[in-house]
Amino acid sequence: xxxGVVQNLIDELGLLPGVGPKSAQRIAFxxxxxxxxxxxxLAHALLEVKDKVRFCRVCGNVASxxxxxxxxxxxxxLHVICVVxxxxxxxxxxxxxxxxxxxxxxxxxxxxxxGVGPDDLRIRELMTRLxxxxxxxxxxxxxxxxxxxxxxxxxxxxxxxxxxxxxxxASGLPVGGDLEYADEVTLGRAFEGRRLxxx
Amino acid sequence: MSLYRDEGVVLRTHKLGEADRIVxxxxxxxxxxxxxAKGVRRTTSRFxxxxxxxxxxxxxxxxxxxxxxxxxxxxxxxxxxxxxxDYPRYTAGSAMLETADKLTVAEKEPALRHFxxxxxxLRALTDGEHEPRLVLDxxxxxxxxxAGYAPALETCARCSAEPVRAFAIVAGGVVxxxxxxxxxxxxxxxxxxLMLALLRGDWASADASQARHRTECSGLVAAYLQWHLxxxxxxxxxxxRV
Numbered sequence: 029x030x031x032g033v034v035q036n037l038i039d040e041l042g043l044l045p046g047v048g049p050k051s052a053q054r055i056a057f058x059x060x061x062x063x064x065x066x067x068x069x070l071a072h073a074l075l076e077v078k079d080k081v082r083f084c085r086v087c088g089n090v091a092s093x094x095x096x097x098x099x100x101x102x103x104x105x106l107h108v109i110c111v112v113x114x115x116x117x118x119x120x121x122x123x124x125x126x127x128x129x130x131x132x133x134x135x136x137x138x139x140x141x142x143g144v145g146p147d148d149l150r151i152r153e154l155m156t157r158l159x160x161x162x163x164x165x166x167x168x169x170x171x172x173x174x175x176x177x178x179x180x181x182x183x184x185x186x187x188x189x190x191x192x193x194x195x196x197x198a199s200g201l202p203v204g205g206d207l208e209y210a211d212e213v214t215l216g217r218a219f220e221g222r223r224l225x226x227x
Numbered sequence: 228m229s230l231y232r233d234e235g236v237v238l239r240t241h242k243l244g245e246a247d248r249i250v251x252x253x254x255x256x257x258x259x260x261x262x263x264a265k266g267v268r269r270t271t272s273r274f275x276x277x278x279x280x281x282x283x284x285x286x287x288x289x290x291x292x293x294x295x296x297x298x299x300x301x302x303x304x305x306x307x308x309x310x311x312x313d314y315p316r317y318t319a320g321s322a323m324l325e326t327a328d329k330l331t332v333a334e335k336e337p338a339l340r341h342f343x344x345x346x347x348x349l350r351a352l353t354d355g356e357h358e359p360r361l362v363l364d365x366x367x368x369x370x371x372x373x374a375g376y377a378p379a380l381e382t383c384a385r386c387s388a389e390p391v392r393a394f395a396i397v398a399g400g401v402v403x404x405x406x407x408x409x410x411x412x413x414x415x416x417x418x419x420x421l422m423l424a425l426l427r428g429d430w431a432s433a434d435a436s437q438a439r440h441r442t443e444c445s446g447l448v449a450a451y452l453q454w455h456l457x458x459x460x461x462x463x464x465x466x467x468r469v
C-alpha cells in the first residue's frame with residue numbers, strides 16, 4: 029500500500045481493461061518518473077476525448093463533430109453502405125483500403141440471451157437511411173459468429189423487400205493457417221464460397 | 228495434470244481478456260461446465276466455430292484451479308449454423324439455451340436428462356418439421372417435468388378432482404371450481420389439450436392445433452416456467468412467431 033494519491037492512481041489504472049494490479053503499479057510509477065509535460069498531455073488527451081468525442085448522427089461511428097470524417101467525405105460512394113457492429117470494425121475495414129462506400133455502426137449484435145434485441149441496435153436509423161432509395165447495395169460485415177450471423181439474417185429479411193442488394197462478407201480459411209486445423213463450419217463455408225482461378 | 232473428455236452443447240459464451248472466452252457447456256456425463264477457451268476469438272484459432280453457442284461438441288478439458296480449460300474440441304453437430312440462418316428458430320433456440328442454463332444450477336453435477344432433452348430440442352428445431360414456438364413450448368414443459376415441476380393438466384392440481392375449470396400457476400396446473408384461487412386464468416379446453424400433447428410428444432395433435440390456442444399455450448407456459456425459475460428468461464421477449 030502506498031500514500032493516498034499514489035494508491036488512488038494505481039486503483040484507477042487497475043480498473044482499465046487488461047490492466048492488473050502489477051501493471052497498474054508499473055504504469056503509476058512510470059507516470060511519477062515521467063516529464064510533467066508528458067503527463068499533462070496525457071491528462072489533457074483523456075479529458076478531451078470524453079469532452080469532444082460523440083457519435084456520428086448519420087452512421088453512429090465515433091466522431092469529433094456532428095458527422096464523422098467518412099460521412100463528410102464527398103468522394104465516398106453514396107450507393108453502398110457497409111454495416112458493422114462496432115466503431116473499431118470501421119477502422120479494421122478502412123485499413124484494407126478496399127472499401128470506398130459509407131458505414132453504418134449498429135452498436136452490437138442481436139443476442140437474445142444477453143437481452144439484446146433488434147430494437148436495442150441502430151436498425152431503425154439504418155432503415156431511415158435506406159428509405160430514400162439512393163443506396164443500391166448493403167454489405168453486412170457483422171462478426172462471423174452466431175450473433176453476427178443471426179443479425180445478418182435479420183437485416184437481410186428486413187432490407188430485401190426494399191429492393192436493395194444485400195451482400196455478406198465472405199468467410200472461409202484464414203490466410204496463413206493450416207487446412208487440417210480449420211473447423212468443419214469454416215471449411216464448409218470455404219467450399220461453399222470457392223472461386224474460379226482465372227489465370 | 229488431469230484431463231477429462233465429454234460431449235456437450237455450448238450454452239453461452241462470455242468474452243474474457245483480449246482473445247479468450249469463458250464457455251458454458253452442458254455435458255452428457257459431467258453436467259454444466261464453465262471453462263476457458265484460450266485464443267478462441269482470434270481468426271487463426273484452432274477452435275474456430277466449434278465453441279459457438281448451439282454447437283454439439285466432443286470436448287477435452289484440463290481441470291484448472293478455478294475454471295477448467297478447453298484443450299481440444301471436435302464438432303459433432305453444428306446446430307448454430309442452421310439456426311442463425313432462420314431468425315425465428317434462432318430466437319427460440321436462444322430461449323432453450325438460456326432455460327437449460329438456468330435449470331442446471333449447480334456446476335459439474337450430472338444432468339443427463341436435461342442434456343438429452345436439449346439435444347432433442349435443438350434437433351427438432353433445426354429439422355424444421357414443427358413450428359419453432361411449438362418446439363420451444365414442448366421443450367419448456369418437458370424440462371420443467373425433468374426438474375420436477377410438471378404441471379397437472381388432467382385432474383385438479385390440488386384435489387385431483389375432475390372436471391377442471393381454470394389454470395393456476397400458483398397451484399401447479401389446472402384446478403377444479405372448488406380449488407380455483409383468485410387470479411387463475413380460464414384457458415380454452417383446446418389450449419390445455421395442446422399443452423398435454425406437447426408434454427407427451429403427441430406431435431400429430433400439436434401440429435393440428437389452431438394459432439389462437441398456440442398463442443394462449445405459449446403465454447401460460449412462459450408464465451409457468453418463469454414462476455418456477457424465480458426469474459425471467461431474457462430471450463423470451465425476443466422470440467418471434469412465424
